[in-house]
Amino acid sequence: MNDIIQDITTRFSVTDIINKRENLTFVTCRKENTISLITHLRDREKFTHLVLLTAVDWIEDNLFQLTYILNNPTKKIDIAIRTMIPRDNPVMESAHRLWEQVATYQRELKEMFGIEFPDSPRLNEPFILEGWNEIPPYRRDFDTKKYSTETYFPRIGRGTNDPEEYMKSKLYPNDPTK
């Protein structure tokens, strides 16, 4: 694993290397180099299995983090590649030519986070949502509770509690300091 990380550090200038386990390493790569790095790892280092592709919304930094987790089934090691893209112009190069399932992941990311992957097949077809007119719902600024309160009518006889306060009152009824 160390050899591979050293090699990709030289070739692709990866940073923020974190060895989470002996078989799992996280690295950060610049947006422009990410697809080249993934292609290199797949074709040269035999990371042939794409475990997942997903996004994390760092709204406070105005960034989306894309995470690609790649697995080498022979050496039984994983590399997770993080890349940051601006939140106000979320466009990323498509990786659909590398694995067949990537187009589905990208279709979901477009729908749920509003991230664009130019040329990705069926990108604008609805995947899970139908007739959605709000902002992409997995963004941090989408308020789930507000949406459901405005969209659905309350069920008669059903009370609501603040979960934290309710659990506190149940677990520590005599100790309000907890």
Add this chain to the structure above:
Amino acid sequence: MEKIKNIFNWEPDRSLYPEKDENGNLIVDLSSQKFTKVWHGPNHPGTTGNMAIELTLSGDEVVEAKTHVGYLHRGFEKLMERRLYIQCFPTCVRMCVAEPDYNEYLLARSVEELDNLEIPETAKWLRTLVLEMARLQTLLRTVPGQAGTLSLGMGVQWGVYLRDLVLDLFEELTGGRVYHMYIIPGGVRGLLPDGFKKRMEDVLLKIEDFIVRIDNLIFKNILFKKRTIGIGHIPAEWIDKYGVVGPNARAAGFKRDVRKDYPYLVYDQLDFDIATLTDSDVYARSLIRRQDLITTIDLIRQIMAKMPNDGDIKSPTPNVLHWKIPKGEVYVRSESSRGEYGFYTVSDGSEYPRRINLRGPSYTHAVVLLEKLLINANIADVHSIMVSLQTCPPEIER
């Protein structure tokens, strides 16, 4: 076997097939009356849950298939971002109804890895037992369920009855039948009740008898063989290209199993082997799952024999209402009955997860792989192929 294969070794007449445009998209003109559009699901006895396949047919042959999901979407991943970690457990189990315990384990393991928390030895054995029981009850539905898609429903009735006996054991151990919330950060919620091992052995003996009966009913049945051998073939080169894992990959000759390749809990202390085949059709995948059922029974017996009967079951943890998980991210995986099942968890250092993403095997199997496999299939084989991939729609839409 070869003779039966040859019966299906035919090339369909492609002259009726739609042409493709310069982008490779099919030109399907429904008004020409050469093609029919059929919705297979979301409410259909042959579908595995709330999922639809939009089929375009030429005669009785599929020329295009599109998977539609979303009928069960409740935004579990988003909901968990607004909950304390301990509150995420009742939410995450619902991401796969068939095997909820893997969600509990992976979420608990993510929290423990992010906070460098080790769990007691007894808790590891109990977690392994619960995960294998989850696999057992799923396979009791899935193995005969494959014949159920071909209207051979008797085995399904037997399987559902036996699954109910396993659910009784779950109820005894955890208090819940389908959703258990037994695995929590730091360990598990309780030890085995008195007499549990004896009752488990009684159920295992009944299941062994059931395997003999489904062998006679299903696997030696010439009608089942005719309808499954050579159908839904996944070439070996598709395994990585389409992200195929678990029994579907093992039926194509790939000896991959997270329990062996990345041992977790106490799997390195258990003696078991991984079955593989090379035919990679519906019949081979059914046989692999039948073998998985036998392996699971054996593993449960080994766990019962080797596990400590007492000891700590939970490590001390901070107050779960104020537990700030250190900033970081982790990916943990386990082997569900459908293959690699993983959680990618990101913490921003607060009491709430920043992001939890589920990697479910159905995400690739039921969408891109199924859409590809169904092309050129006969409409009568559609549900058989779909069930052979053991798709679970909730883990696609989450």
